[in-house]
Amino acid sequence: MQPRKRITKVESIPLPAVRRLSLYLRQLESFADQNRKMVSSRQLGEVLGLSDAQVRKDLAYFGQFGHSGIGYRVAELIQRVRSILGTDRMSSVLLVGAGNLGRALVAFRGFQKRGFELVAVVDKDPQKVGQVADGPNRLKIHPASDMPALVRRYTIRVGILAVPASAAQQVAEEMVAAGIRAVLNFAPVALKVPPNVSVASVDLAIHLEQLSFELISANQAEG
Amino acid sequence: MQPRKRITKVESIPLPAVRRLSLYLRQLESFADQNRKMVSSRQLGEVLGLSDAQVRKDLAYFGQFGHSGIGYRVAELIQRVRSILGTDRMSSVLLVGAGNLGRALVAFRGFQKRGFELVAVVDKDPQKVGQVADGPNRLKIHPASDMPALVRRYTIRVGILAVPASAAQQVAEEMVAAGIRAVLNFAPVALKVPPNVSVASVDLAIHLEQLSFELISANQAEG
DNA sequence: CTATGTGAACAGCTTCACAGCG
DNA sequence: CGCTGTGAAGCTGTTCACATAG
Numbered sequence: 001m002q003p004r005k006r007i008t009k010v011e012s013i014p015l016p017a018v019r020r021l022s023l024y025l026r027q028l029e030s031f032a033d034q035n036r037k038m039v040s041s042r043q044l045g046e047v048l049g050l051s052d053a054q055v056r057k058d059l060a061y062f063g064q065f066g067h068s069g070i071g072y073r074v075a076e077l078i079q080r081v082r083s084i085l086g087t088d089r090m091s092s093v094l095l096v097g098a099g100n101l102g103r104a105l106v107a108f109r110g111f112q113k114r115g116f117e118l119v120a121v122v123d124k125d126p127q128k129v130g131q132v133a134d135g136p137n138r139l140k141i142h143p144a145s146d147m148p149a150l151v152r153r154y155t156i157r158v159g160i161l162a163v164p165a166s167a168a169q170q171v172a173e174e175m176v177a178a179g180i181r182a183v184l185n186f187a188p189v190a191l192k193v194p195p196n197v198s199v200a201s202v203d204l205a206i207h208l209e210q211l212s213f214e215l216i217s218a219n220q221a222e223g
Numbered sequence: 224m225q226p227r228k229r230i231t232k233v234e235s236i237p238l239p240a241v242r243r244l245s246l247y248l249r250q251l252e253s254f255a256d257q258n259r260k261m262v263s264s265r266q267l268g269e270v271l272g273l274s275d276a277q278v279r280k281d282l283a284y285f286g287q288f289g290h291s292g293i294g295y296r297v298a299e300l301i302q303r304v305r306s307i308l309g310t311d312r313m314s315s316v317l318l319v320g321a322g323n324l325g326r327a328l329v330a331f332r333g334f335q336k337r338g339f340e341l342v343a344v345v346d347k348d349p350q351k352v353g354q355v356a357d358g359p360n361r362l363k364i365h366p367a368s369d370m371p372a373l374v375r376r377y378t379i380r381v382g383i384l385a386v387p388a389s390a391a392q393q394v395a396e397e398m399v400a401a402g403i404r405a406v407l408n409f410a411p412v413a414l415k416v417p418p419n420v421s422v423a424s425v426d427l428a429i430h431l432e433q434l435s436f437e438l439i440s441a442n443q444a445e446g
Numbered sequence: 447c448t449a450t451g452t453g454a455a456c457a458g459c460t461t462c463a464c465a466g467c468g
Numbered sequence: 469c470g471c472t473g474t475g476a477a478g479c480t481g482t483t484c485a486c487a488t489a490g
Contacts, residue, residue, distance in 0.1 A: 235458085237458070237459055237460090238458095238459095239458095239459070239460095240459085274460080274461070276460075276461055276462070276463095277459095277460065277461080280459095280460075280461090290467095290468075291466075291467040291468045292467070292468050293468075
């Protein structure tokens with residue numbers, strides 16, 4: 001009964017294309033900061049290490065944003081891409097876990113500029129609850145049991161999971177139960193979540209291992 | 224003159240396969256902790272959300288590690304994968320930048336277990352130099368100018384770049400000049416490095432944007 | 447003449463399905 | 469039998485090359 005393809009004109013956008021959209025946005029914003037008005041697919045691709053065809057095709061999946069013979073208007077394209085990614089409006093974000101990493105994330109100023117606002121911090125440890133986690137706006141640390149109320153009050157859909165690996169799966173389930181629909185996971189475990197919840201994982205050890213492998217390959221290549 | 228293919232049996236390993244190798248290793252270690260002795264490709268794939276065929280093919284790119292009718296011996300496979308990734312021996316790692324993120328990384332205990340040892344920290348800020356950055360082993364913060372000497376002394380090839388975006392490109396070049404061959408980059412910029420240097424980037428905003436996009440797609444899908 | 451948008455060709459990755467081995 | 473390892477098939481993503489628009 002399940003139709004194989006969407007009826008709407010989605011036409012299967014490659015997942016890598018969506019990832020690159022974020023890269024384009026970042027570079028476009030950098031161009032805008034330098035007062036650059038126009039950019040061609042070739043120029044945009046060059047700084048990011050991609051082919052011009054790749055850039056054009058990626059953007060074309062989402063609409064016709066370019067101008068023949070001219071290229072893309074930087075400001076216009078920024079608006080379009082932000083709207084596609086849903087970062088043209090601010091999203092509220094909840095941070096779970098106020099350890100070393102958690103506090104570094106609170107202090108991180110990069111979220112705000114890109115459409116995400118950290119509105120609440122929770123931690124299980126009663127010693128930490130009530131403390132102030134500093135950052136762009138000072139945030140009090142709430143007990144984990146407040147999660148459902150916080151999610152409702154601020155209509156939060158995105159949560160950052162920064163707790164030890166041993167607690168991650170259980171905390172993730174609590175987050176989902178509280179209404180979180182997307183989780184940025186820093187714990188080195190494969191989270192099991194319902195299919196209507198998205199997870200993105202950041203795993204430092206894995207990145208280091210990839211680099212290690214590349215080093216070995218490079219060494220072997222040169223003999 | 225350059226032969227198109229390696230003479231050895233490399234036969235072009237898919238990049239995604241290498242990335243998954245790290246996932247396999249993590250899961251295998253978790254199995255080992257639970258005293259699990261054997262595992263089949265189906266079981267390993269299941270917990271990671273991959274097909275059994277995928278797991279078998281990935282592992283087969285690197286050799287014949289399985290046993291017909293039985294599966295894979297956990298301990299044996301861990302050794303093999305570590306050796307492939309080059310994490311069967313400890314690698315020395317240099318951290319550049321002792322801000323909030325840098326200090327969180329120093330405190331992070333996950334590196335040690337996976338074959339990476341943070342052996343030195345440097346920072347440009349004279350105020351920070353000389354301070355002790357705590358962590359598994361207490362490390363003094365060195366001035367940036369010490370980088371070449373530190374890299375030589377500890378034979379460091381891997382560096383972690385945790386400085387503000389505005390300084391990242393220049394600092395990356397200093398790292399490369401000092402002898403670093405692989406960079407784990409936390410600054411939200413596309414680093415330009417020589418072809419013999421590897422870069423892996425961790426960009427929180429990009430992950431959040433991906434999640435945001437998935438949320439939008441999910442909403443549209445259900446109407 | 448320049449640079450986009452896009453079908454068509456190509457390459458790369460994943461899944462299938464089964465021979466072969468313990 | 470059960471499970472691996474692997475050609476072959478199938479699918480997804482990228483590159484090519486050109487018609488089209490300003």
